[in-house]
Amino acid sequence: MFTTIYPQLIGLCTGALLLTSALMVWRHSLLASIRLLSVQGVALAALVAVIGVEEGEVEVILVSVLVLLVKGVALPWVLARETHATTRTDEAPRLNPTAALLTVALLTILSYVVASRLLAGDTSVSAHAAPIGLAMVLIGFLLLITRRQAGSQLIGFLVLDNGIATVAFLTSGGVPLFLELGISLDVLLVVVILYVFAGRMRTKFGNTEIDQLRKLHD
Amino acid sequence: MTALEAGLLGQLLLLVLAVAAALLTPTRWRSRVSGTVCTLLATAGVVTGAIALSGGTGSLTIPTALPLDPLVLSPDKLGGLVMIVVSAVGALAALFGIGSARVASASRTAWLSMAVFLFGMQLVPAATDVVSFLLLWEIMTLGSTALLLAHHATRGTVASALVWYSAMSQLSFFFVLAGFAMLAGLAGGTGFDLLATVDPFSWQASVAFLLLLLGFGGKAELVPLHVWVPRVLPEAPGHVAAAMSGAMVNIGVYGALLVFVRMLPNGPAWWGVLIMALGGVSALYGILQASVASNLKVLLAYSTTENMGLVFLGLGASVLLRADNATAAADAALVAALLLMLSHAAFKSTLFLGAGAVARAAGEMNLDRLGGLGSRMPWTAGAFGAAAMGAAALPVTSGFVAEWMLLQALIHGSRVDGEVVSVAASVAMPLAVAVIALTAGLALLTFVKAYGIAFLARPRSPQAEQAREVPVIMRIPLVIGALLVVGLGLLPGPLAVAIGGAVGPEFTPDVRIIGLAGVDARGIDAVLDPTTFVVLAGLLLAPVLIAVFVSARRHPTRISPLPWAGGGSRLRPRMQYTATSYAEPLVRVFDDVLRPSRDVEVTHVGESRYLVERVHVEQTVSDVVETRLYRPVLNLLQRFGILARRAQNGSIHRYLSYSFVALLSVLIVVSL
Incomplete structure (x- = not known):
C-alpha cells in the first residue's frame, strides 16, 4: 500500500518545496515570505517523515519532528516576531518579478541538467527528486543577491539551507540525528545573530538596507 | 634524557614562564621580571648550543595537531654554534632591556613578543626538517613584527616601516618556502638528511639554489632585499635593534650554511660566482650608504648589510674554490665567513646597545646634533669605541681576525701549488680582494665618523650637553659586549678550531692553535697570533711609555690659545666638523652612485645681495635600490x-x- 503511494508522496513534498521557493521570489512582502518559509519547513519535515516511513527507521522520523520544530515553527516564529515589532517596509528587489521568475525557471532547468549528469544510472525515486534540492539552493542564492533588506536576505539564506537539507535527505537517506541536531542549532544561532545584527543596523541607519554596509569601521 | 634534550625542554618551559611573566606582572615590575626571564631563556639557549657544539646528542619531539610528522628538534654542531651566537646576543639585549625599556617597549605586548622572538630565533638552528624550520622561522618573524608593532602608538613612522618589514620578510619567507619545496619534491621528503641526497647539478637544484639564496639573503639584509633595514632599525629601541641586527641576520646566514654546507656542498662553480657577486655588491653598497648616513642607527643598519655582504662573499668563495678542487682555501674561506659572522654579532649588538644608551641619554640619533658624549658617558663611550674598532676591522679585535683570514683565503685561493685553479677563480679572487680593501677603508672612515662625531669634540645641541651616563644594569651588557669584541679577537685559535669542528664532516678545515691561542691555517700557510703580538708589543712599549710619562710629569703642559682663533678661544660647537661635512668628500666621489639631493636656502638681509642673514643647507641621500627598483614595481x-x-x-x-x-x-x- 505505502510503496505504491511513496513516489507520489515524494513528488508532492518536493513539489511543495519548489513551489514555495518560487513564490518567495515572486512575493515582496516580508511577512508573506515568512509564512511561505514556514510552509516550506513543514513540507521538508513531511518529506523526511515519508522517507523515514519508507525505510522504516525511527531515527529518521525523529529527525523529521526536529525539522518540523526548528524549520516549520521556531525559525519563522523568530523572524515574524522581529518583523512585527518594527515598521513594515516592503522589499524593492533589484530584479522585477517577471525576470526573477524566468531566472527561477532557468535555474531549475540547469539543476535538472546537472543532476542528470551526476546521478546518471540511479533510477530510485528519491534520486529523481534530488534536482529540486539543487534548484532550491540556487533559488536561495538568487534571493540573497537580489534582495536589499537584511530580513529578506536571511530568508534567502534559509531557503539555501533547506535546499542543502533536501539534497542530503534525498540522496543519502538523511543524516544521523546528532549531525542534524548540530546543523539545526547552527542555523538557529546564525538567524539569532543576524537578527541582533539587523537590529543594530536599524538603530544605526534607520533601516536595514545592506547597501549601507560598504566601509569597514573600527 | 640527555643534557641536550634537557636544554631544549628548558627553553620551552622558560618561554611559557616568560609569557606568563609578561602577562601577569604589574607595570612597575614588568621590565625587571620579564627581562630577567628573557635573559634566562637566552642563557638556556647558549648552554644548549654549547652542549650541541661539544658533541651532545638528543632530540625533542613535539607532536602537532596538524596532519604532518611531529616536529623534531635536534641541533647538530653547526646548529649549536649558531644557537650560541644568537642566544648570546639575545641575552645581552634582554639584559639591556631591563634597564632601557620604557613606556611602549615595556608594555605587555613588547615583552611577550620579545620572548617569542628570542625563542623562535634560538630554535631555528635546532630544526631537522623543512616544516619545523619554516614554523620556527615564522615564529621568529612574527615575534619581531609584533615587537616593533608595540611602538606603533608612540610614533607614526612605525606603521610604514612595519609594512615594509612585513612585506619583505614575507617575500623572503616565500622564496625560502619555494626553494625548499623544490628540493623536497626532488628528494621525496622534508627531512634535511633526505634533502642532502639531491643532485646539485640538476636544473631543479639550481632553481632551488636561486630561490634559497634570495630568501636567506633577504633575512641577512643583502642588496636588493635590504630596503626594510634602514627604515625599521631606526624605529626600534636599542635592545630590539641589537637583537634583530646582531642575531636575526645570523639566521639568514645559517640558512645559507644549511644549503651550501649541509645539503648541497658540491654545487657548480657559477653558484659561487653568483653568491660572491651578491655579497660583494651588498658589501660595497652597504658601506657607502653607511659612510654618508648622519643618523647613527641608519649608519649601523647599513653597516650590517656590508658585513653580511662580506660573509656571503666568503661563503661564495668557498663554494667556488670547492668546485675548483682548491679544498684547503675553500675551507679557510668558510671558516673566515663564520668568524666574520661571530665577530659581527659581537660588535653590532654592542654598537646598537650603545646607540640605545645614547638615545636614552640624549634623546637624539642625528649625529649632526650629538657630540661630547665621551666625557659625559665614559662607559658607553668605551664600549662603543671598542665595538667601533671591531666594525672597522682594526687589529686585536675580532673583526680584524675575520677579515684577515678572509683575505688570506682569497689571496691564496686562486692557485694550488703554483697552478691557476680556474679562470673564474683567477678573475673573481682579485676582484673580491679589491672589494674587501675598499670596504675596509670606507668602514674605517664610517666608524671614525660614528665615534668621533658622537662622542668626541663639543656637544652640538643642548640635549647632548645634558646627557648623563646610563644606569648600571645597562652598562653591564655594554661592557660584556665590548669584552667579547676584544676577547674573540685575542683568541682566534680556539675559535677557528671550534668552527672547523662545527662545519664537519663534509668540510674539514685544517686549522690549529698556535702560540698563545693564535690560529694556524695550515692549508693556506697563514699564521696569526694576536695575543703574543700584544704581549710582545706591551713588553717593548712599556719602557718607552714609562719614560714618556715621567718626562711629562716634569714638564707641566702649557695651555696656549689656538692660533686660528684670533688670539682668543671663541670656538663654538658650530665650528666643528659635523657628520655631513665629514662625509662630504665621499659624497662627491661617489656622486653617481649615491645621487644625493641638496637643498640650499639663503635668506638675505633686507634688499642686500651680499649680506646673508641665514643659510640653511639640507642634504638627503636616498636609497637608489628603493627608488629605482622598488618604486616602479610598487x-x-x-x-x-x-x-x-x-x-x-x-x-x-x-x-x-x-x-x-x-x-x-x-x-x-x-x-x-
Missing part, C-alpha cells in the same frame, strides 16, 4: 590595485554575485 602594483578596487567595492551584493556566478559556472562546466 607604482605598477598600485595601478592594478586601483583596478581591483572597482571589483571589490565593498557591496555585499556584489560579493554574493561573484560566488553565485562561480557556482553557476562550475555547474555548467559539470553538465557539459
Whole structure:
C-alpha cells in the first residue's frame, strides 16, 4: 500500500518545496515570505517523515519532528516576531518579478541538467527528486543577491539551507540525528545573530538596507 | 634524557614562564621580571648550543595537531654554534632591556613578543626538517613584527616601516618556502638528511639554489632585499635593534650554511660566482650608504648589510674554490665567513646597545646634533669605541681576525701549488680582494665618523650637553659586549678550531692553535697570533711609555690659545666638523652612485645681495635600490590595485554575485 503511494508522496513534498521557493521570489512582502518559509519547513519535515516511513527507521522520523520544530515553527516564529515589532517596509528587489521568475525557471532547468549528469544510472525515486534540492539552493542564492533588506536576505539564506537539507535527505537517506541536531542549532544561532545584527543596523541607519554596509569601521 | 634534550625542554618551559611573566606582572615590575626571564631563556639557549657544539646528542619531539610528522628538534654542531651566537646576543639585549625599556617597549605586548622572538630565533638552528624550520622561522618573524608593532602608538613612522618589514620578510619567507619545496619534491621528503641526497647539478637544484639564496639573503639584509633595514632599525629601541641586527641576520646566514654546507656542498662553480657577486655588491653598497648616513642607527643598519655582504662573499668563495678542487682555501674561506659572522654579532649588538644608551641619554640619533658624549658617558663611550674598532676591522679585535683570514683565503685561493685553479677563480679572487680593501677603508672612515662625531669634540645641541651616563644594569651588557669584541679577537685559535669542528664532516678545515691561542691555517700557510703580538708589543712599549710619562710629569703642559682663533678661544660647537661635512668628500666621489639631493636656502638681509642673514643647507641621500627598483614595481602594483578596487567595492551584493556566478559556472562546466 505505502510503496505504491511513496513516489507520489515524494513528488508532492518536493513539489511543495519548489513551489514555495518560487513564490518567495515572486512575493515582496516580508511577512508573506515568512509564512511561505514556514510552509516550506513543514513540507521538508513531511518529506523526511515519508522517507523515514519508507525505510522504516525511527531515527529518521525523529529527525523529521526536529525539522518540523526548528524549520516549520521556531525559525519563522523568530523572524515574524522581529518583523512585527518594527515598521513594515516592503522589499524593492533589484530584479522585477517577471525576470526573477524566468531566472527561477532557468535555474531549475540547469539543476535538472546537472543532476542528470551526476546521478546518471540511479533510477530510485528519491534520486529523481534530488534536482529540486539543487534548484532550491540556487533559488536561495538568487534571493540573497537580489534582495536589499537584511530580513529578506536571511530568508534567502534559509531557503539555501533547506535546499542543502533536501539534497542530503534525498540522496543519502538523511543524516544521523546528532549531525542534524548540530546543523539545526547552527542555523538557529546564525538567524539569532543576524537578527541582533539587523537590529543594530536599524538603530544605526534607520533601516536595514545592506547597501549601507560598504566601509569597514573600527 | 640527555643534557641536550634537557636544554631544549628548558627553553620551552622558560618561554611559557616568560609569557606568563609578561602577562601577569604589574607595570612597575614588568621590565625587571620579564627581562630577567628573557635573559634566562637566552642563557638556556647558549648552554644548549654549547652542549650541541661539544658533541651532545638528543632530540625533542613535539607532536602537532596538524596532519604532518611531529616536529623534531635536534641541533647538530653547526646548529649549536649558531644557537650560541644568537642566544648570546639575545641575552645581552634582554639584559639591556631591563634597564632601557620604557613606556611602549615595556608594555605587555613588547615583552611577550620579545620572548617569542628570542625563542623562535634560538630554535631555528635546532630544526631537522623543512616544516619545523619554516614554523620556527615564522615564529621568529612574527615575534619581531609584533615587537616593533608595540611602538606603533608612540610614533607614526612605525606603521610604514612595519609594512615594509612585513612585506619583505614575507617575500623572503616565500622564496625560502619555494626553494625548499623544490628540493623536497626532488628528494621525496622534508627531512634535511633526505634533502642532502639531491643532485646539485640538476636544473631543479639550481632553481632551488636561486630561490634559497634570495630568501636567506633577504633575512641577512643583502642588496636588493635590504630596503626594510634602514627604515625599521631606526624605529626600534636599542635592545630590539641589537637583537634583530646582531642575531636575526645570523639566521639568514645559517640558512645559507644549511644549503651550501649541509645539503648541497658540491654545487657548480657559477653558484659561487653568483653568491660572491651578491655579497660583494651588498658589501660595497652597504658601506657607502653607511659612510654618508648622519643618523647613527641608519649608519649601523647599513653597516650590517656590508658585513653580511662580506660573509656571503666568503661563503661564495668557498663554494667556488670547492668546485675548483682548491679544498684547503675553500675551507679557510668558510671558516673566515663564520668568524666574520661571530665577530659581527659581537660588535653590532654592542654598537646598537650603545646607540640605545645614547638615545636614552640624549634623546637624539642625528649625529649632526650629538657630540661630547665621551666625557659625559665614559662607559658607553668605551664600549662603543671598542665595538667601533671591531666594525672597522682594526687589529686585536675580532673583526680584524675575520677579515684577515678572509683575505688570506682569497689571496691564496686562486692557485694550488703554483697552478691557476680556474679562470673564474683567477678573475673573481682579485676582484673580491679589491672589494674587501675598499670596504675596509670606507668602514674605517664610517666608524671614525660614528665615534668621533658622537662622542668626541663639543656637544652640538643642548640635549647632548645634558646627557648623563646610563644606569648600571645597562652598562653591564655594554661592557660584556665590548669584552667579547676584544676577547674573540685575542683568541682566534680556539675559535677557528671550534668552527672547523662545527662545519664537519663534509668540510674539514685544517686549522690549529698556535702560540698563545693564535690560529694556524695550515692549508693556506697563514699564521696569526694576536695575543703574543700584544704581549710582545706591551713588553717593548712599556719602557718607552714609562719614560714618556715621567718626562711629562716634569714638564707641566702649557695651555696656549689656538692660533686660528684670533688670539682668543671663541670656538663654538658650530665650528666643528659635523657628520655631513665629514662625509662630504665621499659624497662627491661617489656622486653617481649615491645621487644625493641638496637643498640650499639663503635668506638675505633686507634688499642686500651680499649680506646673508641665514643659510640653511639640507642634504638627503636616498636609497637608489628603493627608488629605482622598488618604486616602479610598487607604482605598477598600485595601478592594478586601483583596478581591483572597482571589483571589490565593498557591496555585499556584489560579493554574493561573484560566488553565485562561480557556482553557476562550475555547474555548467559539470553538465557539459
